[in-house]
Amino acid sequence: MSLENKVVVVTGAGFPNGIGAGIARCFANENAKVIITDLKGAPTDETAAAMPGNVKSIIADAASQEAMSEAADKVIEQYGRIDVLVNNAGVGDPQPQVDLPADLLSPTMSDQIWDMQLVSNLRTTFASSIAVAPKMEDGGSIVNIASVAALGPATGLPAYGAAKAGVVHLTKTHAIQFAPRRIRVNCICPGLLWTRAWEMITAIMKENDPSLANVSQREIFEGIDARSTPLGDEQTPEDIGNLAVFYASEKARMITGAVVAVDGGSSV
Numbered sequence: 001m002s003l004e005n006k007v008v009v010v011t012g013a014g015f016p017n018g019i020g021a022g023i024a025r026c027f028a029n030e031n032a033k034v035i036i037t038d039l040k041g042a043p044t045d046e047t048a049a050a051m052p053g054n055v056k057s058i059i060a061d062a063a064s065q066e067a068m069s070e071a072a073d074k075v076i077e078q079y080g081r082i083d084v085l086v087n088n089a090g091v092g093d094p095q096p097q098v099d100l101p102a103d104l105l106s107p108t109m110s111d112q113i114w115d116m117q118l119v120s121n122l123r124t125t126f127a128s129s130i131a132v133a134p135k136m137e138d139g140g141s142i143v144n145i146a147s148v149a150a151l152g153p154a155t156g157l158p159a160y161g162a163a164k165a166g167v168v169h170l171t172k173t174h175a176i177q178f179a180p181r182r183i184r185v186n187c188i189c190p191g192l193l194w195t196r197a198w199e200m201i202t203a204i205m206k207e208n209d210p211s212l213a214n215v216s217q218r219e220i221f222e223g224i225d226a227r228s229t230p231l232g233d234e235q236t237p238e239d240i241g242n243l244a245v246f247y248a249s250e251k252a253r254m255i256t257g258a259v260v261a262v263d264g265g266s267s268v
């Protein structure tokens with residue numbers, strides 16, 4: 001897709017089985033120069049080192065304009081440019097507070113947990129985009145990772161769903177705001193992927209539901225997938241990365257403000 005020598009920043013890509021790492025691998029396979037970021041506590045350096053291709057790592061809080069501006073400066077110091085930003089950071093801290101998980105799946109939650117969810121899943125996209133976009137001097141591409149939870153009611157995850165709906169909305173706002181600078185902004189809504197996020201969710205489900213005592217976390221996930229995905233299969237990080245690469249490529253040069261679900265039909 002002619003991404004050779006493009007410089008790509010992927011936020012929240014510190015865990016090797018996460019969506020961000022899969023996206024980074026897809027860009028690296030296209031010979032892009034990739035920089036993955038995450039918070040302290042994620043194995044970001046090790047994840048970058050284990051990837052084939054040109055992948056480096058930086059620790060930076062994607063929800064902080066200052067931190068992401070500094071990270072962008074480091075990237076430009078090393079590579080001279082930034083062409084692509086993938087706003088993948090979300091879910092929550094790499095090492096969540098002990099009492100966070102139970103609240104995560106609750107239809108009610110404290111103001112504090114609400115705010116943390118909004119920071120992690122929405123402010124990350126806003127702060128990173130407005131910190132990095134001014135440094136994309138030759139135009140570029142921003143890819144926002146929302147969720148199918150953005151596309152309809154998310155009864156068990158109200159803060160997460162609202163935050164991701166905000167990411168969809170922000171995609172359209174930034175698509176218009178950044179268009180004069182030839183920066184395209186598009187969004188992907190992943191469906192169900194077996195990553196740290198679902199490991200956390202299924203652990204909480206088991207804790208709260210005695211009938212799941214003898215069911216493994218993976219089996220719970222597979223059951224949900226079978227019930228909700230018309231095409232049957234769970235998605236892989238590379239399924240998400242392939243669309244991110246397409247959005248970033250010249251083949252998508254007239255696509256901006258688009259929102260596409262990669263979910264095996266679960267949101268149809």
Ligand SMILES: NC(=O)c1ccc[n+]([C@@H]2O[C@H](COP(=O)([O-])OP(=O)(O)OC[C@H]3O[C@@H](n4cnc5c(N)ncnc54)[C@H](O)[C@@H]3O)[C@@H](O)[C@H]2O)c1
Nearest residue numbers: 012018019039061062089090094147190192193195196197
């Ligand atoms: N797994 C799924 O089924 C699924 C479905 C839809 C959407 N998503 C979205 O995909 C993205 C990746 O999730 P994942 O499933 O790979 O889980 P994950 O937990 O492996 O990835 C999220 C990453 O973001 C990092 N992060 C959180 N806050 C950050 C911050 N402020 N700054 C920098 N990094 C931060 C975490 O440390 C983690 O590495 C998230 O935005 C998530 O909401 C996941």
